[in-house]
Each structure stands twice: as structure tokens, then as C-alpha cells.
Amino acid sequence: MTTTAATTADLTTQGQALTVTGLTVQYGGVRAVDGIDFTVEAGQAVGVIGSNGAGKTSTLKALMGLIPRKLTSLQLGDKDLSRVKARDMVRHGIGYVPEGRHVFAGLPVEKNLLLGAYAKPWNAHTRTAVDEVYELFPVLGEMRHRLAGALSGGQQQMLAIGRALMAQPSVLLLDEPSMGLSPKLVGEIARVLQRLSAQGLTMLLVEQNAKLTFDVTSTCLVMENGKVAMTGTSTELSHDSRVRQIYLGL
Amino acid sequence: MQIFFQTLIGGVSLGAVYALVALGFSLVYRTMGLVNFSHGNVVMIGAYMASTFYLTAKLPFALATVIAMAVTGLIGVIIERVLRPLENKDFDLMLIGTIGFGIVLEALATLVWGATGRAVPSPVPAAPLDLFGIKVRTYDLVVLAIAAAATALLMLFLQRTKRGAAMQAVAMDHEAATAVGIHVGRSNAIAFVLGAALAALAGSLVGPLLYVSPTMGGTLGIKGFAGAILGGFGSIPGAIAGGIAIGVLDSFAAGHFQGYSELVTFLVFTILIVIRPTGIFGERTVNRA
Numbered sequence: 273m274t275t276t277a278a279t280t281a282d283l284t285t286q287g288q289a290l291t292v293t294g295l296t297v298q299y300g301g302v303r304a305v306d307g308i309d310f311t312v313e314a315g316q317a318v319g320v321i322g323s324n325g326a327g328k329t330s331t332l333k334a335l336m337g338l339i340p341r342k343l344t345s346l347q348l349g350d351k352d353l354s355r356v357k358a359r360d361m362v363r364h365g366i367g368y369v370p371e372g373r374h375v376f377a378g379l380p381v382e383k384n385l386l387l388g389a390y391a392k393p394w395n396a397h398t399r400t401a402v403d404e405v406y407e408l409f410p411v412l413g414e415m416r417h418r419l420a421g422a423l424s425g426g427q428q429q430m431l432a433i434g435r436a437l438m439a440q441p442s443v444l445l446l447d448e449p450s451m452g453l454s455p456k457l458v459g460e461i462a463r464v465l466q467r468l469s470a471q472g473l474t475m476l477l478v479e480q481n482a483k484l485t486f487d488v489t490s491t492c493l494v495m496e497n498g499k500v501a502m503t504g505t506s507t508e509l510s511h512d513s514r515v516r517q518i519y520l521g522l
Numbered sequence: 523m524q525i526f527f528q529t530l531i532g533g534v535s536l537g538a539v540y541a542l543v544a545l546g547f548s549l550v551y552r553t554m555g556l557v558n559f560s561h562g563n564v565v566m567i568g569a570y571m572a573s574t575f576y577l578t579a580k581l582p583f584a585l586a587t588v589i590a591m592a593v594t595g596l597i598g599v600i601i602e603r604v605l606r607p608l609e610n611k612d613f614d615l616m617l618i619g620t621i622g623f624g625i626v627l628e629a630l631a632t633l634v635w636g637a638t639g640r641a642v643p644s645p646v647p648a649a650p651l652d653l654f655g656i657k658v659r660t661y662d663l664v665v666l667a668i669a670a671a672a673t674a675l676l677m678l679f680l681q682r683t684k685r686g687a688a689m690q691a692v693a694m695d696h697e698a699a700t701a702v703g704i705h706v707g708r709s710n711a712i713a714f715v716l717g718a719a720l721a722a723l724a725g726s727l728v729g730p731l732l733y734v735s736p737t738m739g740g741t742l743g744i745k746g747f748a749g750a751i752l753g754g755f756g757s758i759p760g761a762i763a764g765g766i767a768i769g770v771l772d773s774f775a776a777g778h779f780q781g782y783s784e785l786v787t788f789l790v791f792t793i794l795i796v797i798r799p800t801g802i803f804g805e806r807t808v809n810r811a
Contacts, residue, residue: 338697359703359705359706368701370697374695375698376690376695376698376699377694377695378693378694383687386687387691390688390702390703436701
């Protein structure tokens with residue numbers, strides 16, 4: 273945690289490169305993720321797009337260690353995270369925004385955020401971080417005493433992102449933040465992610481919404497059948513005729 | 523009127539004990555989604571521990587109770603530890619495991635303390651207290667006060683402490699709790715320990731009200747379980763309300779129907795549950811993957 277004055281930059285710590293090689297996830301006889309490699313450079317926002325069942329969510333869950341996986345290496349900066357348990361990933365700087373938001377529905381908004389900083393001592397810095405999340409998502413500040421389960425889908429998504437930011441992650445993993453949201457809210461989430469990225473937050477964004485992904489990230493992977501089918505800059509891919517046809521519906 | 527109030531206060535006091543049992547059921551269910559069927563037997567072990575420290579070791583009742591809570595809490599740790607490997611593999615087996623533990627505890631109690639049971643004298647003077655013209659058993663008030671204090675402490679722990687917040691988070695979402703760095707297994711263990719300690723408190727308090735025997739776990743377990751369901755399974759305020767409701771129901775049924783009292787209690791309970799299947803505070807269903 274930095275000790276500088278309260279600025280939004282506090283939520284985004286100096287990033288570190290995340291390098292993954294040989295990541296494989298097997299469900300029974302099906303290989304959901306088939307030995308993929310990728311790197312997210314420090315300060316970079318990388319997108320993963322692909323259709324349903326391409327292995328995007330499995331990739332993130334496997335990175336977190338939430339599902340059984342095999343991998344050759346998993347490195348954050350020069351730290352080896354391949355043996356770190358799921359519950360300790362946050363202590364090594366991996367923030368995770370699960371698919372479907374997964375807020376703590378029966379707890380108030382503010383307690384959800386505080387729990388985001390569970391791995392750190394709760395002190396004045398935690399308070400500052402909560403205020404920064406409210407600055408990023410003013411609606412959460414207005415609803416701080418409301419139960420998270422009573423929020424709308426978009427607000428819950430903001431809360432899930434805010435909760436992950438509370439731990440001041442070196443890398444933020446986001447799983448389908450646009451899922452089930454109206455176009456207006458998707459735009460709002462995109463603006464926040466762009467802002468965080470501009471502040472230097474390293475992130476890996478998994479999305480079905482290719483347009484959102486291209487707007488937010490600089491580099492993208494396209495996943496098909498558990499493999500990386502294409503990689504390129506987001507600008508390149510958004511002009512690629514095949515990508516445009518399959519993922520942007522153009 | 524006099525009889526009515528005496529029955530009511532006796533019922534609330536017995537209900538406070540059921541509420542403590544119900545709290546243990548609900549706490550473990552909230553955190554793990556598991557109905558701990560050995561819970562009634564843990565109450566029985568707690569009752570034996572407390573009465574042994576009180577009667578045999580001649581410790582003061584309060585101290586005997588606290589030691590019994592600690593030792594019984596340890597049994598909670600053991601139960602959770604043994605069942606933990608099953609949690610993500612076979613949940614049904616885990617449920618059956620708790621039934622098995624219950625049988626083991628009952629057998630152990632019979633081996634250690636014998637099958638006959640024992641009566642525990644009241645730690646406070648038996649003479650009734652005169653409260654605004656109503657004669658009240660002093661011990662009933664003691665039970666009420668202690669149960670209320672224990673409940674308040676539990677609520678404070680869950681709502682005001684970081685660990686308590688983490689336990690609630692685990693109850694709501696395992697995956698998200700893991701992602702923020704909460705050790706789900708440890709959280710479950712704490713739920714078991716707290717549940718077992720509450721069970722021991724209930725067992726200790728119920729000693730002077732009922733008779734301590736190896737089979738008392740069945741009755742108390744069922745009453746506490748019914749209380750938890752009536753309040754809305756998994757709900758903390760529900761466990762308190764439900765437990766007290768069952769106690770009052772029990773008390774009036776015993777006064778009016780003597781031998782048929784259990785039948786009447788559970789008949790009313792069944793009708794209430796048919797009318798409101800989610801229980802008093804049970805609007806929210808606990809999600810389990």
C-alpha cells in the first residue's frame with residue numbers, strides 16, 4: 273500500500289507482468305483450456321474474447337486456482353505463483369472479479385468493500401480505499417448501507433470491481449463484467465475500466481462483448497475451443513474481417 | 523393468570539436453551555450449508571462436561587460452564603476436521619458423517635458416564651422470586667439472562683468483527699470469499715467451534731431444568747432443530763425467535779396435555795411450517811452451488 277495522499281492512483285499499484293505458460297483445464301474428457309500461453313505486461317490491459325464455451329472463464333478460474341488445472345508456469349513479476357492457493361492469490365497481488373458478480377448479497381455495500389481488503393489490516397488506509405471506490409463509483413457511496421443483494425445488476429458489477437480494487441491488486445482479472453447489463457451500463461463499466469487502465473492498472477479482461485474489450489484493452493487474444501486462435505493489438509483485431517464477422521456481428 | 527405467567531416464563535427460559543441449540547444449527551448451516559445432525563449429541567456432551575466439572579470437580583457453576591464450552595468447542599474442531607475432506611467431494615456423505623458422529627458421542631457418553639443419567643441441582647436458591655406479584659423460578663431468569671448475553675455476544679462477533687464479517691461472507695459465497703483471501707476451511711471450523719460452545723452452554727443451562735442422560739441429545743436436538751426451522755433455517759434472529767416459540771409451545775402443551783405434550787408441540791409446529799414453509803425470518807434462501 274502506498275502512503276501517498278488520497279488520490280485514485282492509490283487503488284492502482286505499480287503493476288507487474290503476469291506470465292502464464294501451458295495452462296490446461298480438463299473437465300472429465302473435455303479440455304476446456306488446452307495448453308495456452310500468454311503474457312500481460314505491467315500496466316497493460318489485455319482482453320480475451322471468444323464465444324460461449326471457448327474456455328475464457330475456465331482460464332481465469334484456473335489462474336486463480338479455483339478449479340483443478342495444470343500449468344508449466346505462472347509468474348507475476350519474478351514471483352512464482354504456480355503453487356499459491358486460491359485464497360492466497362490476493363495476497364500476491366491478484367485481484368479477481370468473478371463472472372456473475374458474486375457480491376456478498378446479505379451484507380451491506382460497505383462491508384462488501386471492506387471484505388475486499390480482508391487480506392490486509394483494516395486501518396485508515398482501508399477507509400481511504402473505500403472512499404476512492406466511492407469516488408470511482410459514486411452510486412456505491414450513495415448506497416453504502418444498502419444490502420448488496422438489493423442493488424441492480426450494474427451496481428453489483430461496480431461493487432464487485434470495487435471490492436477487487438480494495439486489495440490494491442497488481443493485476444486485476446475481470447470475468448465478463450458486461451454480462452447481463454444494459455448497453456448504457458456497459459458503457460459506464462467501459463469508462464471506468466479505461467480510467468483504471470489509464471492510471472496504470474494491469475488487467476486481464478475476459479469478455480464475450482468484443483466491442484467493450486477492444487475499447488478497453490490494447491492487446492487481445494481470441495480463444496476458440498480452449499486454444500488461443502489469434503492474438504494482436506485490439507485495433508488490429510477490431511479491423512480483422514473474420515473477427516468483425518464472428519465477434520462484432522458486422 | 524399466575525399459572526399463565528409462570529408457564530410462560532418457564533417456557534421462555536426453556537426456549538432460550540432451545541434457541542442456543544438452534545443457533546448452533548443455524549451457524550453451521552449458514553457457513554457450510556450443512557445440517558450438523560450430531561449437534562444434539564454435542565449438547566449432551568456439553569451437559570455432561572458441565573455437570574462433571576460442577577458436581578465432581580466441585581467448581582463453581584459459571585466456571586464449570588465456561589470450561590465445558592471450551593472442551594466441547596474442541597470436539598467441534600475435531601468433527602469439522604474429520605469431515606473437511608468430504609466437503610468438496612461428497613456432501614451427502616458429510617451429512618451422514620455428522621449422524622455417525624452423533625452415534626459415537628452418545629456411545630462414548632454411555633461408556634464414560636453410564637446409561638442412567640444424573641440430576642443437576644440448581645446453582646441458585648430454589649426459592650421462587652416475587653416479580654410484581656408473580657412467582658418466578660430464579661433459575662429461569664438466570665437461564666434467560668445468560669442466553670441473552672451469549673446471543674448478544676454472537677451477534678456482536680458476526681456484525682462488528684472482521685472474522686465475523688468473513689464468516690458471513692463465506693456463508694454467502696465460497697468462491698468470492700476465497701478470492702478476497704478468506705480461508706473457507708478455517709471459517710467453517712470457527713462456525714463448528716462456536717456452534718459446539720453454544721451447545722455446551724445450552725447443555726450446561728439445561729442440566730438443572732431437565733435430567734442429564736446420554737439420550738437427552740435426541741430430544742434437545744430435535745427441539746432446537748425445530749426451533750431453527752420455525753425461525754427460518756440459517757437465520758440468526760430466526761433461531762432465537764423459533765427456539766423461544768418452541769419452548770413456550772412446549773411449556774403450555776406440558777401444562778395442558780401432559781403425556782401428549784410432545785405430540786401437541788410438534789403438531790402445532792407442523793401446522794405452522796405448512797402455513798409458512800420458510801419459517802419466520804426465512805425469506806432469503808441460502809444459495810449453494
